[in-house]
Amino acid sequence: MSTITTYLSSLPLFTTTLAIATSILAFLLLPVIIRRRNWCNSPPGPIGLPILGYLPYLSDRLHEDLFHLAQTYGPLFSLQMGQKPAIVVSSPEIAREILKQKESMFSSRTITEAVRCVAYNATSLVFVPYGTRWRLLRKMLTTELFSTRAIELLQPARKQQVHGLLSTFYSASKSETFVNIADSTFFVSANLISNLVCSKTLFDPTKKKGRELKEMVWEILEDIGAPNLADLIPFLKLFDPQGVKRRVQKLAKKLDDFCEKLIDQRLEERKEGLKMNENGRLDMLDVFLNYRSDRKDDELKQFSRVDIKGMLSDMFIAGTDTSSSTVEWGMTEILRKPEIYKKIVSELDQVVGKNRFIEETDIAKLPYFQAAVKEVFRLHPGVPLLIPRRANEACEVCGYYVPKHATVFVNIWGMGRDSKLWSEPYEFKPERFLGSEIDVKGQDFELLPFGTGRRSCVGMPLGHRMVHYSLASLLHAFEWNFPADILEDMTEKVAITLQKAKVLVGIPKPRLPDSVYQ
Numbered sequence: 353m354s355t356i357t358t359y360l361s362s363l364p365l366f367t368t369t370l371a372i373a374t375s376i377l378a379f380l381l382l383p384v385i386i387r388r389r390n391w392c393n394s395p396p397g398p399i400g401l402p403i404l405g406y407l408p409y410l411s412d413r414l415h416e417d418l419f420h421l422a423q424t425y426g427p428l429f430s431l432q433m434g435q436k437p438a439i440v441v442s443s444p445e446i447a448r449e450i451l452k453q454k455e456s457m458f459s460s461r462t463i464t465e466a467v468r469c470v471a472y473n474a475t476s477l478v479f480v481p482y483g484t485r486w487r488l489l490r491k492m493l494t495t496e497l498f499s500t501r502a503i504e505l506l507q508p509a510r511k512q513q514v515h516g517l518l519s520t521f522y523s524a525s526k527s528e529t530f531v532n533i534a535d536s537t538f539f540v541s542a543n544l545i546s547n548l549v550c551s552k553t554l555f556d557p558t559k560k561k562g563r564e565l566k567e568m569v570w571e572i573l574e575d576i577g578a579p580n581l582a583d584l585i586p587f588l589k590l591f592d593p594q595g596v597k598r599r600v601q602k603l604a605k606k607l608d609d610f611c612e613k614l615i616d617q618r619l620e621e622r623k624e625g626l627k628m629n630e631n632g633r634l635d636m637l638d639v640f641l642n643y644r645s646d647r648k649d650d651e652l653k654q655f656s657r658v659d660i661k662g663m664l665s666d667m668f669i670a671g672t673d674t675s676s677s678t679v680e681w682g683m684t685e686i687l688r689k690p691e692i693y694k695k696i697v698s699e700l701d702q703v704v705g706k707n708r709f710i711e712e713t714d715i716a717k718l719p720y721f722q723a724a725v726k727e728v729f730r731l732h733p734g735v736p737l738l739i740p741r742r743a744n745e746a747c748e749v750c751g752y753y754v755p756k757h758a759t760v761f762v763n764i765w766g767m768g769r770d771s772k773l774w775s776e777p778y779e780f781k782p783e784r785f786l787g788s789e790i791d792v793k794g795q796d797f798e799l800l801p802f803g804t805g806r807r808s809c810v811g812m813p814l815g816h817r818m819v820h821y822s823l824a825s826l827l828h829a830f831e832w833n834f835p836a837d838i839l840e841d842m843t844e845k846v847a848i849t850l851q852k853a854k855v856l857v858g859i860p861k862p863r864l865p866d867s868v869y870q
């Protein structure tokens with residue numbers, strides 16, 4: 353050792369620097385020299401560094417990075433994220449191949465450390481691997497809570513929540529107070545879900561507990577969304593280098609305490625007998641507590657506390673921020689374009705008039721407004737890369753090899769901005785959807801804000817309605833005065849979902865006679 357040191361110190365500085373630079377260069381070029389693909393017969397893609405893969409070149413705006421890489425490598429490309437292989441899908445044709453034709457191969461999700469903490473070791477609906485447990489959980493939600501009938505019966509609760517919001521905004525207009533669109537609509541969604549879960553309106557935005565839920569949901573979405581070195585480079589798992597596990601454990605504990613309390617309260621209430629809600633139905637807690645199965649092939653004979661907590665936290669995490677962020681983006685896009693705003697308001701006035709609030713049943717008669725909402729979903733899909741899927745087994749896609757458990761990113765955000773799919777893709781133009789059959793419900797692969805197939809959004813019937821109903825109500829009931837800098841700044845704040853970084857706050861001014869608000 354000392355000989356080497358002596359030898360090195362005898363070299364002139366230039367030679368030493370050159371030696372170090374050459375070694376670094378060789379290290380960087382090594383992967384390019386020894387292989388031209390991320391793995392044998394991988395789809396084309398950028399080659400990264402040994403061990404780290406392409407991670408050092410990715411920013412905290414993964415959806416944007418992947419969109420730009422697709423310009424170079426095409427609609428199906430591969431990359432190594434640390435030691436983990438990933439493929440990225442950026443065209444409707446390949447999305448169809450993966451999410452429809454090869455659906456059974458790609459119906460599970462990538463499980464990370466953060467997911468294990470927050471989703472009870474990936475046993476809750478959103479993350480449980482595709483199989484009998486997933487099928488049972490999903491069936492209970494679609495038949496008991498999100499069936500067409502159940503959604504219809506929840507209509508009075510939606511009306512009550514939205515009218516409550518309009519009334520709060522009316523008071524704010526009188527005192528010329530600023531209101532926050534995303535915060536307010538978040539509480540509408542959270543309270544709707546609490547009605548679905550336990551027939552109670554639990555959250556008061558003016559109280560600490562209500563605000564805590566919003567912050568907690570966002571922090572969880574952030575930690576689930578960001579690439580974590582502990583997942584991608586296995587020997588780092590022990591060290592939790594970004595502190596993700598420590599953070600998520602704390603958040604998960606808070607959410608767990610909240611769900612524990614809901615269950616305890618309900619068990620106490622059930623001592624006095626089982627109560628139907630005002631629609632003559634059982635809410636989610638009672639449905640799960642009542643569930644019994646003696647069928648041999650049912651993995652769940654009854655729901656444990658952990659099973660119930662998993663379902664409750666799924667609802668609050670998946671169903672709140674997604675809807676409220678979409679409404680915030682919708683208000684922003686529409687209010688930035690006075691001519692579009694005018695068309696929407698004139699349609700609303702024609703159909704609804706000015707002597708009452710809008711009803712959900714009015715939405716079907718508002719084709720221009722519906723087209724505008726599709727445009728919001730195109731440019732601002734709530735979950736830009738879907739909730740990442742994974743390959744259950746090694747398989748072939750478009751003639752390329754995809755290894756077992758490769759992560760699959762379907763870049764629906766990128767597809768919404770693809771000039772091969774949309775003319776003037778960055779322009780907010782509801783007209784493009786007028787007279788077009790394209791819809792957001794999972795049949796049209798160029799527009800998949802709720803995903804598609806068996807792992808598509810189970811809450812779509814609720815989310816879709818709430819976005820339309822809340823947004824139309826806000827536009828119809830008030831004129832809006834948003835500061836121009838807030839309206840013009842479209843920077844995104846990134847988690848597994850996308851929020852508007854500069855929050856939309858403004859002062860509402862009533863458009864309808866005072867009597868309507870009372």
Ligand code: HEM
Binds near residue numbers: 477678803
């Ligand atoms: C605008 C509102 C919403 C958007 C944009 C949205 C979007 C999504 C997306 C993209 C997925 C993944 C789909 C895939 O992998 O193909 C998803 C899954 C899911 N969403 Fe939503 N969502 C919304 C509202 C809701 C609501 C209101 C709830 C419940 C109350 C909900 C519950 C879920 C659940 C449980 C899953 C996982 C389903 C499974 O894995 O089987 N979502 N959502």
